[in-house]
Amino acid sequence: MQFFLEVLIGGLLAGVMYSLVALGFVLIYKASGVFNFAQGAMVFFAALTFVGLQEKFGLPFGVTLALSLAAMVVLGVLTERIVLRPLVNQPQITLFMATIGLTFFIEGLAQLIWGTEVRRLDLGIQDEPIEALMERFNILVSRFDVAAALVAGVLVAVLAVFFNKTRIGRALRAVADDHQAAMAVGIPLKQIWAIVWSVAGFVALVAGLLWGARNGVQFALTFVALKALPVLILGGFESILGAIVGGLIIGASEKLAEVYLGPMIGGGIEGWFAYIMALLFLLVRPEGLFGEKHIDRV
Amino acid sequence: MSEPASHEHNPGRRIGGTLLSVDNISLAFGGVKALTDISFDVREHEIRAIIGPNGAGKSSMLNCINGVYTPQQGRIRFDGQEFQRMDPHKAASMGIARTFQNIALFKGMSVLDNIMTGRMLKMRTNLFLQALYVGPNRREELEHRRHVEHIIDFLQIESVRKTPVGRLPYGVQKRVELGRALAAEPRLLLLDEPMAGMNIEEKQDMCRFVLDVNDEFGTTIVLIEHDMGVVMDISDRVVVLDYGKKIGDGTPGEVRANKAVIDAYLGVAH
Amino acid sequence: MLYREAGQFRTSYEADQQIFPIRQDRIAFALLMAVAVVGVPLFASDYWLTAILIPFLVFALASLGLNILTGYAGQLSLGTAAFMAVGAFAAYNFQLRVPGIPILVSFLLGGASAALVGVAFGLPSLRIKGFYLAVATLAAQFFVPWLLVKVGWFSNYSASGVITAQKIEILGFVFDSPVRRYLLVLAIVALLALAAKNLVRSRIGRAWMAVRDMDVAAEVIGIRIMRTKLIAFAVSSFYCGVAGALYAFAYLGSVEPDAFNLDLSFRILFMVIIGGVGSILGSFLGAAFITLLPILLEVLLHGGAGLLGLNLSPGTPSMMQLVVFGGLIIFFLIVEPHGLARLWQIAKEKLRLWPFPY
Numbered sequence: 001m002q003f004f005l006e007v008l009i010g011g012l013l014a015g016v017m018y019s020l021v022a023l024g025f026v027l028i029y030k031a032s033g034v035f036n037f038a039q040g041a042m043v044f045f046a047a048l049t050f051v052g053l054q055e056k057f058g059l060p061f062g063v064t065l066a067l068s069l070a071a072m073v074v075l076g077v078l079t080e081r082i083v084l085r086p087l088v089n090q091p092q093i094t095l096f097m098a099t100i101g102l103t104f105f106i107e108g109l110a111q112l113i114w115g116t117e118v119r120r121l122d123l124g125i126q127d128e129p130i131e132a133l134m135e136r137f138n139i140l141v142s143r144f145d146v147a148a149a150l151v152a153g154v155l156v157a158v159l160a161v162f163f164n165k166t167r168i169g170r171a172l173r174a175v176a177d178d179h180q181a182a183m184a185v186g187i188p189l190k191q192i193w194a195i196v197w198s199v200a201g202f203v204a205l206v207a208g209l210l211w212g213a214r215n216g217v218q219f220a221l222t223f224v225a226l227k228a229l230p231v232l233i234l235g236g237f238e239s240i241l242g243a244i245v246g247g248l249i250i251g252a253s254e255k256l257a258e259v260y261l262g263p264m265i266g267g268g269i270e271g272w273f274a275y276i277m278a279l280l281f282l283l284v285r286p287e288g289l290f291g292e293k294h295i296d297r298v
Numbered sequence: 299m300s301e302p303a304s305h306e307h308n309p310g311r312r313i314g315g316t317l318l319s320v321d322n323i324s325l326a327f328g329g330v331k332a333l334t335d336i337s338f339d340v341r342e343h344e345i346r347a348i349i350g351p352n353g354a355g356k357s358s359m360l361n362c363i364n365g366v367y368t369p370q371q372g373r374i375r376f377d378g379q380e381f382q383r384m385d386p387h388k389a390a391s392m393g394i395a396r397t398f399q400n401i402a403l404f405k406g407m408s409v410l411d412n413i414m415t416g417r418m419l420k421m422r423t424n425l426f427l428q429a430l431y432v433g434p435n436r437r438e439e440l441e442h443r444r445h446v447e448h449i450i451d452f453l454q455i456e457s458v459r460k461t462p463v464g465r466l467p468y469g470v471q472k473r474v475e476l477g478r479a480l481a482a483e484p485r486l487l488l489l490d491e492p493m494a495g496m497n498i499e500e501k502q503d504m505c506r507f508v509l510d511v512n513d514e515f516g517t518t519i520v521l522i523e524h525d526m527g528v529v530m531d532i533s534d535r536v537v538v539l540d541y542g543k544k545i546g547d548g549t550p551g552e553v554r555a556n557k558a559v560i561d562a563y564l565g566v567a568h
Numbered sequence: 569m570l571y572r573e574a575g576q577f578r579t580s581y582e583a584d585q586q587i588f589p590i591r592q593d594r595i596a597f598a599l600l601m602a603v604a605v606v607g608v609p610l611f612a613s614d615y616w617l618t619a620i621l622i623p624f625l626v627f628a629l630a631s632l633g634l635n636i637l638t639g640y641a642g643q644l645s646l647g648t649a650a651f652m653a654v655g656a657f658a659a660y661n662f663q664l665r666v667p668g669i670p671i672l673v674s675f676l677l678g679g680a681s682a683a684l685v686g687v688a689f690g691l692p693s694l695r696i697k698g699f700y701l702a703v704a705t706l707a708a709q710f711f712v713p714w715l716l717v718k719v720g721w722f723s724n725y726s727a728s729g730v731i732t733a734q735k736i737e738i739l740g741f742v743f744d745s746p747v748r749r750y751l752l753v754l755a756i757v758a759l760l761a762l763a764a765k766n767l768v769r770s771r772i773g774r775a776w777m778a779v780r781d782m783d784v785a786a787e788v789i790g791i792r793i794m795r796t797k798l799i800a801f802a803v804s805s806f807y808c809g810v811a812g813a814l815y816a817f818a819y820l821g822s823v824e825p826d827a828f829n830l831d832l833s834f835r836i837l838f839m840v841i842i843g844g845v846g847s848i849l850g851s852f853l854g855a856a857f858i859t860l861l862p863i864l865l866e867v868l869l870h871g872g873a874g875l876l877g878l879n880l881s882p883g884t885p886s887m888m889q890l891v892v893f894g895g896l897i898i899f900f901l902i903v904e905p906h907g908l909a910r911l912w913q914i915a916k917e918k919l920r921l922w923p924f925p926y
Contacts, residue, residue: 035699086902093644094901096699097841100834101897108890116883229703266718275707279692282704286695364788390790404781406846407774415774419790423771425799431766436582439770443581482789 006140007259008252013145015251016152017214020207021228022235022243023156024200029237030176031196033092034084037099040225041106042201046072047208047217051121052114065205072201075106080197085190107222116219121212148210155206156244159199163240168195176238230278236288245289250274313534314342316375317518318486323362323372325355325542332358333369333542340486345512345519347529349553350539351562356522357399359539360488363520364389364396377485391419395484397475399491399522405464409455409474412463413446416481449477453507469500476507480515487511489521493528501525505532530554538562573920587765604754609747617746618819620859625750625757626814628855631839632764632848633807638837639846640768641800642780643693643701647708648808648836650689653828654682654712655809656731656816657722663734664724671736675756675813682809683802685712690801694794709830716825723825732822749818756814760807765848767803776800777846838893842900844909853908862889 024039050068053059059067083102087095127144134140163169174182175192183189211221231250235242257273319339325332333355340346348356361367363374365384374381376392395416404412421442427435450459453473458466463474472492479487492508493501509532511517523529529536530550538546538553540562546553553559576591578584588594612621634648659678662669689708693701716722717729724731736743736752743752767773775796778786787793816823835858843854866885873880904910 037699083898083902090901090905093642093698094905096644096702097837098898098901100837101841101894101901103894104834104890105894105898108887108892108894111883112887112891115881116887226706229706233700233703268714268718272707272710272714275703275710279689279704279707282692282696282700286692286700366784366788386787387790387792390788396788398785402782402785404778404785406781407777411774411777415778415786415791416789418771418775418778421771425767425772425803428770428772429763429767431770435770439585440581443585447581478789 002138004256007255009139009141010145011252011255012248013142013149013251014255015248016145016149016244017207017210017224017247018227018231018251019244019247020152020155020203020210021225022231022247023159023240024203024207025228025232026235026237026240026243027159027196027200027203031172032084032175032193034095034099035092035237036102036200037096038079038102038106039200039204039228040222041103041110042072042075042204043208043211043225044217044219044221045075045106045110045208046201046205047121047212047221048110048114048119050205050209051119051212051217055119068205069202072205073198076197076201077194080193084193103222107219111219118216118218119212121209121217123209123213125213127214144214148214151206151210155203156240159203159240162199168192172196227274230274232288233278234281234289236290239288239290242288242290250277253277312516313344316340317342317377318363318520319375320359320363321373321375323359323369323374325358325362325367325369331542333362333539336372336539336542336544338537338544338547340518340520342518343512343516344534345508345521345532347533347536348520348522348539349524349526349529349536350545353541354539355542356539357490358542360396360490360520360522364394364488390482393482393485394488395479395482395486396488397472397479397490397492399494401468401471401475403463403471403475403478406462408460408462409450409466409477410443410446410459412474413449413477413481414442416478417442417446419482446481449480452480452510453477469496469503472496472500472504473507476504476511480511480517483515484517487517487519489519491522491524493523493525501528508532585769587769601758605751609751612747612750614746617750620863622746622750622753622819624855624859625753626811626819627836627839627859628852629757629760629814630808630811630836631843631851631855632761633804633811634836635840635843635846635848635851636764636768636776636807637800637804638840639844639850640773640780641776641797641804643690643797643800644698645705645804646702646830646833646837647689647705647712649828649830649832650708650712651682651686651805651808652812652815652832653716653825654685654805655679655812656823656828657716657825658682658809659813660731660733660816661722661724671734671738671817675810675817678813679806679809682812683806686801686805686808687798690798690805693797693801706830709833713825713828728824729826730822730824731816733817733820736817743818753814753818756810760810761848761852764807768848772796772799838897841897842907844907845905847906847909849912850907850909853912857908858893861892865889865892 021039021043024042025036028034028036028039046068049071050064053064053067057064079102083098084095087098125144125147127142129140130143130146163172171182171187171192172195174185174187175189179189207225208217208221211224215221215224227250228247231243231246233246234249235244235246254270254273258267258270262269316339319337321337323336324334336355336359348359350356358367362369363384365386365388368383374384376384376394379392381388404415407415421438423435423438427433450456453476455470455473455477458470463471466474476489476492479489489508493504496504505528508519508521512519521533533550535548536546536550536553537544538556538559540558545558545562546556548556573590573592578589583589588597608617608621630648630652633651634645637643637645655678658681659674662674662677663671685708689705692704696704720729723729726732736749738752743749768776775786775791778789778791779793779796783793786796812828820827839854839858840851841854842857843852844850862885865888869880869885869888872878900907
């Protein structure tokens with residue numbers, strides 16, 4: 001039982017990290033209808049930029065963070081301007097393919113600038129069990145995972161407030177609902193999109209730092225980021241809550257499957273379990289747990 | 299429009315028995331009622347118009363007839379067979395073809411291919427023969443091409459037959475869509491606002507085509523139209539819908555004199 | 569003037585329905601085939617055959633397969649490499665386990681196996697579209713190679729699932745030299761390309777495009793959406809499967825499941841996008857482009873670096889490749905979504921009048 005709980009908690013905490021990446025997808029999808037396949041590459045780019053800056057200039061944490069954030073904002077705004085704006089009103093599938101191209105571009109660019117070797121990223125939080133929990137309940141839970149979950153929780157709360165309470169948030173929701181109507185009532189569409197891409201860049205930075213500290217900053221990060229896709233299918237593309245819940249479900253079930261199912265069928269199932277789960281889920285509920293059902297009108 | 303006069307001069311044309319009847323159809327989306335207890339019939343060879351203000355449920359009615367929507371209540375009888383629910387494929391194979399209010403052509407395909415697609419159900423050769431493009435498949439392609447070329451001639455769109463329809467002007471696209479529906483040699487043709495957004499010349503052309511289809515091929519036609527002049531000129535009988543309910547049914551003359559219809563159109567308080 | 573069709577009248581629908589209704593096209597195509605069948609074997613070096621021409625043809629076949637699914641039927645797939653893997657491993661196992669089975673039959677059965685797997689992973693396409701489906705096909709991409717590694721039977725219990733393809737022998741004739749393998753691949757690819765062209769200009773091709781362009785209207789015409797999509801998955805995966813078999817048997821010789829990774833799937837998707845979505849010719853143009861680009865890039869980079877006296881770090885060329893691929897994809901999607909095939913068509917239209925513009 002203790003072991004089960006450990007695995008479950010570990011999975012849920014890992015799931016929080018998936019949620020973080022998925023969050024970036026949801027933000028952009030809600031505001032512009034673009035399914036940004038490059039979100040994973042942005043996570044990689046953010047982490048690599050942070051580590052690269054740290055190595056090269058040795059500036060304080062806060063300054064490096066600010067510089068990385070600036071880089072992500074520039075990347076986001078440029079992407080919106082150069083790639084997506086010329087493709088406005090194109091079929092969604094075209095936009096999707098464009099973001100696949102973008103993925104390659106960003107991954108290549110990041111490594112051209114900062115090199116291809118694997119790097120360590122130290123945030124000053126130890127990846128070791130919390131003593132109190134170990135003594136009281138005899139359960140191993142990583143301090144790092146808990147910290148990451150806390151950061152993610154704060155981020156989600158901030159975004160929720162941002163979306164629901166501020167003027168920009170209201171404008172964002174209006175844009176998500178109907179671009180043209182939003183433009184007609186005087187919402188500056190271009191600014192809004194620039195803001196959304198910047199926020200997505202910020203979320204990517206947070207996810208990149210946490211993932212990078214955990215697994216090292218390396219190309220394989222982009223594969224981890226791909227896991228956000230099944231999370232989205234489970235949660236629905238348009239729901240922040242869905243991204244969170246989907247991430248938790250995927251994280252937990254993936255770990256449980258690896259531990260309990262893995263030994264039976266040869267192990268290494270973490271690579272595909274989430275995708276197959278999403279695939280089966282699609283057959284039952286294609287719009288996701290929290291997605292809206294669309295009625296086709298003729 | 300002078301031509302329709304001759305149409306009315308020939309009332310005994312060849313209108314036959316009932317081809318389609320819809321009985322007590324009700325349709326709702328979630329809690330919103332789109333159609334409430336609608337019944338009417340369509341006789342063979344006639345031109346039957348459905349009119350009504352925006353949102354009256356006209357397109358929903360067509361969508362029920364050819365199975366795109368499934369009504370919660372009611373029955374549809376077509377050609378002696380009764381259906382609780384129609385599906386689009388069954389409707390097509392029984393000879394119901396239609397056009398859409400917002401043109402639903404295959405934008406990436408040429409005019410020729412669009413109309414050829416309309417003959418889908420008449421083609422038989424298997425996948426293997428299609429891959430080889432020999433014998434029966436080649437013959438079949440040619441035979442149907444010939445038929446499609448007749449339609450292209452009829453609609454006077456010869457010069458654009460190889461053009462992707464996405465590049466054609468609106469009025470021509472509407473014609474191509476009619477052509478695609480005709481390619482199936484339908485017994486019942488459902489036209490959803492075939493003249494919407496057209497200028498006067500285009501409307502006249504389209505009227506001409508609709509009447510010719512009815513005359514030459516004997517096709518029964520149900521059409522939705524907003525232009526009252528057109529409706530009164532070319533249709534044999536008219537159904538009037540308002541807020542999903544039937545408020546009038548009869549010849550153009552009868553409908554024009556119907557108080558409920560006048561109220562609906564002039565906006566008298568309900 | 570060079571490319572003038574004036575004076576060539578097509579007097580029957582039969583003549584109008586040819587693949588190349590214009591005489592110049594027929595001549596050009598005949599010349600091209602003559603070069604491919606006679607010229608190349610006479611003059612091409614082994615390097616050209618094994619490192620460029622054979623992979624080009626194999627990739628062209630795979631992108632033909634993906635183009636049928638994505639370009640014609642409008643269903644995006646990111647699992648192309650997985651279907652290729654199925655084809656390769658199935659062909660290997662048929663050769664291994666069925667005594668005396670002709671190699672060509674193995675290839676066909678490899679394709680058929682891939683078709684079955686393709687249909688299984690295509691089932692979600694009945695309920696979902698667009699990038700939802702793309703994510704679903706990722707399941708195939710990650711699951712299939714894993715299965716091929718984990719279940720030793722598929723690779724006859726070799727280490728890490730590597731298979732070594734059996735020798736290609738047809739009616740006692742052994743295809744062991746690069747030239748012979750090239751000619752075999754050329755023949756298979758040419759036949760399958762012809763079949764694909766025939767399919768897309770027949771009923772099923774129109775049904776695919778109809779479903780792609782407007783599925784509600786297609787259904788109303790009487791097209792069975794479900795069946796049409798599944799046939800697209802089957803035919804597409806068949807092509808990818810045969811391509812995979814050729815990839816193992818004629819190109820690499822020995823191959824492991826992980827060679828059929830997401831990267832390969834993307835590469836083939838890029839061929840389709842750059843070559844021309846919904847174009848048979850485009851599949852070939854795209855495959856040629858993506859096969860040649862890295863080589864060209866390498867030459868340019870090293871030439872450039874040598875000229876400027878720079879020292880390239882070892883990762884640079886492959887990173888450069890990512891940047892250029894990504895940039896090109898975006899460029900083509902924005903500027904010419906129909907790819908090289910459309911550019912070729914525009915060039916021909918210009919040639920009709922050239923050198924007199926009026």
